[in-house]
Amino acid sequence: MESVKSPLVMRRSIFIHASPERVWQEFESIDRMRRWYAGEVPGITQQVLRYEPVAGGWLEIACQWTKGTPGACRLGGKILVFDPGRELTQERHSFLPERPWREPIRMTFRLSPALGGTVVEVLEYGFEVAGEHAASYHLEAEAGWTMHELEALRRLVEAPVMTGASAWAAP
Amino acid sequence: MEPGALVVRRSIQIAATPERVWQEFEDPERMKRWWDLDTPNVHQRLVRYEAGVGGWLEIEGLHHGHPFHFGGKIVAFDPPREVTMEHDWMPSQGWTVPTLLTVRLTANGYGTLVEVLHHGFERIGDQALEAFHGFEGGWGIEELDALRRIVEAG
Helix, strand or coil, X not given: CCCCCCCCEEEEEEEECCCHHHHHHHHCCHHHHHHHHCEEECCEEEEEEEECCCCCCEEEEEEEEXXXXXXXXXXXXXXXXXXXXXXXXXXXXECCCCCCCCCCEEEEEEEEEECCEEEEEEEEXXXXXXXXXXXXXXXXXXXXXXXXXXXXXXXXXXXXXXXCCCCCCCC | CXXXXXXXXXXXXXXXXXXXXXHHHCCHHHHHHHHXXXXXXXXXXXXXXXXXXXXXXXXXXXXXXXXXXXXXXXXXXXXXXXXXXXXXXXXXXXCCCCEEEEEEEEEECCEEEEEEEEXXXXXXXXXHHHHHHHHHHHCCCHHHHHHHHXXXXX
């Protein structure tokens, strides 16, 4: 993908039995995003604070976790690529004072048709902007990313009827 | 080996050359130091390792309390860049062919990026998607982090 130039990449992926166009419907508004990109399970809470689904728009989340070493995040930034059915790429600033990235890292959701459905990948990269901390931020991303978001997206798309605020579920 | 659409990837950056990292792939004693794990969720032992093409890697243990045992033939061994082995349950659970597990080393300006790529799910038949989802949910970075600590310790 053109957007990914960084060798330090965190990747998670999932297969969904639906077309990329159908999956992308869940990226089209903040209400849709909140059903899968936000949620709560024991030990982890995540909120979508702001989402403007357009190139030049904005995506920002807050999270808290109590598993392992307790922590929090507030991550967000400008949407650089908004290519319906294919890719959403954003800048990710860290807005917490103890996590001072001078420049934003990046995150991409990529949808690819495969095997009669869609492979959805989430990629977090560009940790090189953190200089001497690059490897440790990359390691935190590899250790910290769960499948809650992508599993919730899959459940929403594959379920014939889904009600309620969020599709997160305990593992 | 280039993976297909269904691939599970984990990675870590190590402050050392690929040649240094690769030393930890060279014999069973070295391999056991980072493949043997005792974490809250995973207990595993490298029970057999023969380096080189045609060699073998085999691991057994407990994952969240569930016993597992897998192994397979080494099909690519390219120091200090790549080792790829077949990965199937022992005994077989009905996959028509094994999946593939690649460990790839790439030098960069900071040292070496080490990637674990579990792929080849498309080949195994009816259980392809279930197995892919299971491993995407199951793979951690404990082995890679152990490898990093050993190499960076000297």
